[in-house]
Amino acid sequence: ITKKHGLPENFLWGASTSAYQVEGANLSHGKGPSVQDIKTVPAGTSELDVCADFYHRYAEDIALMAEMGFKTFRFSIAWSRVLPEGTGRVNQEGIDFYNNVINECLKYGIEPLVTMFHFDLPAALEKKGGWSRRESVGEFVEFAKLLYTNYGDRVKYWLTINEQNMLTLVGDVIGTCNMEGVTNKYKKLYQENHHMLLAQAKAMKLLHEMCPGAKIGPAPNISLVYPATCKPKDVLAAQNFNAIRNWLYLDMAVYGRYNDLVWKFLEEHDAIPVIEDGDMDIMEQANPDFIGFNYYNTATVEWDDSPVAVTDSEKKDQQSAGIEPGVYKAYPNPNLLRTEFGWEIDPDGFRATIREMYSRYHLPMIVTENGLGAYDKLTEDGKVHDDYRIEYLRKHIEQIKLAADEGAEMMGYCPWSAIDLVSTHEGITKRYGFIYVNRDEFDMKDLARYRKDSFYWYKKVIETNGEDL
Ligand code: BG6
Numbered sequence: 105i106t107k108k109h110g111l112p113e114n115f116l117w118g119a120s121t122s123a124y125q126v127e128g129a130n131l132s133h134g135k136g137p138s139v140q141d142i143k144t145v146p147a148g149t150s151e152l153d154v155c156a157d158f159y160h161r162y163a164e165d166i167a168l169m170a171e172m173g174f175k176t177f178r179f180s181i182a183w184s185r186v187l188p189e190g191t192g193r194v195n196q197e198g199i200d201f202y203n204n205v206i207n208e209c210l211k212y213g214i215e216p217l218v219t220m221f222h223f224d225l226p227a228a229l230e231k232k233g234g235w236s237r238r239e240s241v242g243e244f245v246e247f248a249k250l251l252y253t254n255y256g257d258r259v260k261y262w263l264t265i266n267e268q269n270m271l272t273l274v275g276d277v278i279g280t281c282n283m284e285g286v287t288n289k290y291k292k293l294y295q296e297n298h299h300m301l302l303a304q305a306k307a308m309k310l311l312h313e314m315c316p317g318a319k320i321g322p323a324p325n326i327s328l329v330y331p332a333t334c335k336p337k338d339v340l341a342a343q344n345f346n347a348i349r350n351w352l353y354l355d356m357a358v359y360g361r362y363n364d365l366v367w368k369f370l371e372e373h374d375a376i377p378v379i380e381d382g383d384m385d386i387m388e389q390a391n392p393d394f395i396g397f398n399y400y401n402t403a404t405v406e407w408d409d410s411p412v413a414v415t416d417s418e419k420k421d422q423q424s425a426g427i428e429p430g431v432y433k434a435y436p437n438p439n440l441l442r443t444e445f446g447w448e449i450d451p452d453g454f455r456a457t458i459r460e461m462y463s464r465y466h467l468p469m470i471v472t473e474n475g476l477g478a479y480d481k482l483t484e485d486g487k488v489h490d491d492y493r494i495e496y497l498r499k500h501i502e503q504i505k506l507a508a509d510e511g512a513e514m515m516g517y518c519p520w521s522a523i524d525l526v527s528t529h530e531g532i533t534k535r536y537g538f539i540y541v542n543r544d545e546f547d548m549k550d551l552a553r554y555r556k557d558s559f560y561w562y563k564k565v566i567e568t569n570g571e572d573l
Pocket residue numbers: 122125266267270325398473477520526527528529530534
């Protein structure tokens with residue numbers, strides 16, 4: 105047996121964005137509203153009408169990505185830009201926009217890596233009940249077919265649903281699910297989850313039929329869960345949370361099987377989804393070509409013996425304390441540093457996550473997000489000295505290289521984010537990009553682009569295929 109080691113020559117270096125966070129023009133040019141446009145914007149943060157103005161400046165931005173040497177660019181397609189009502193009528197201007205983005209990438213030899221759905225369900229579908237309806241499966245497949253028909257001749261890499269696990273675990277925080285009047289939240293969320301899994305499986309199968317040679321994978325947020333101590337019960341709690349947070353999604357995408365621990369958890373919560381005849385066959389036929397995954401940090405949990413909450417306010421308290429009664433309880437890891445936004449930083453955990461994933465699924469992996477949000481400062485002379493971001497990325501790339509040396513098949517690395525964009529709930533001044541966008545939360549300034557120090561550093565990393573960090 106010959107095992108491959110190290111990063112391959114054709115490693116896909118790049119970075120990521122998502123439509124609703126970067127484009128702007130959210131209610132113009134024929135685009136219908138998405139759930140992101142109808143939710144209440146978090147206090148102190150701007151609306152989504154401008155974002156980084158990528159809708160108008162994509163050519164300039166992609167030229168900068170090309171200057172960094174990107175081999176790939178991960179972006180998402182706003183479902184309601186191409187199908188304003190989510191189904192039926194097509195907005196040709198939206199179709200043209202993504203054609204332009206794709207062609208612009210290809211002009212520089214950048215492979216588009218397209219996320220089909222990134223937190224922005226068309227509002228018209230949400231109004232009808234969104235993912236809780238069985239019809240949502242067909243609606244997603246219609247959307248997928250439209251994308252493959254229009255872009256399948258040029259797009260070789262596809263991702264289905266961004267962070268489906270987060271949509272199920274914290275969808276109310278992301279603004280993607282309405283929990284008003286819901287008595288059994290698990291029942292609703294895991295039914296929606298089942299529909300998304302089915303939609304994903306069908307979309308994967310359809311791509312393989314319509315565009316032979318193109319590759320597709322899921323894009324959950326995967327991070328290993330540690331036990332707080334070596335107490336055996338803490339290990340059980342970590343296994344519980346690993347199953348609920350991570351493995352459910354990949355077991356389904358890769359093997360078409362419900363994870364046993366999760367199944368038991370759903371039984372105990374009277375939340376087994378309605379599964380129609382044939383659903384599990386569809387799941388089994390999905391056959392992803394690779395696993396895309398977002399990684400920011402690990403999680404740590406301890407055993408929990410709390411009684412099940414009865415009142416709404418008790419339930420809220422448990423949720424904010426990260427308690428799943430009888431299953432696990434969140435535990436702040438004392439061994440890790442934190443970003444200025446309080447996110448734990450854990451490069452070793454990145455490698456541990458990759459190892460675990462590869463040993464479970466044995467598929468090539470591409471990192472679809474990883475990065476550091478910070479309040480960057482633009483200096484008078486137009487510089488951004490983001491050495492803290494370089495440090496974060498360097499340490500994570502080192503771990504990818506080590507994981508690859510140990511045998512994990514790594515296909516690419518797309519940190520978050522290519523360019524500054526609006527964070528999920530902390531505004532645009534929580535910046536992640538290699539490219540600075542000159543605006544503040546409410547003052548749009550001139551939206552000019554500036555190369556951060558990390559821009560030049562990443563260019564060198566790409567040039568040397570990760571050798572010069
Ligand atoms: C991921 C999402 O969860 O994390 C992105 O896919 C998001 O959409 C990113 O922006 C960073 O999180 P935040 O909350 O800092 O924007």
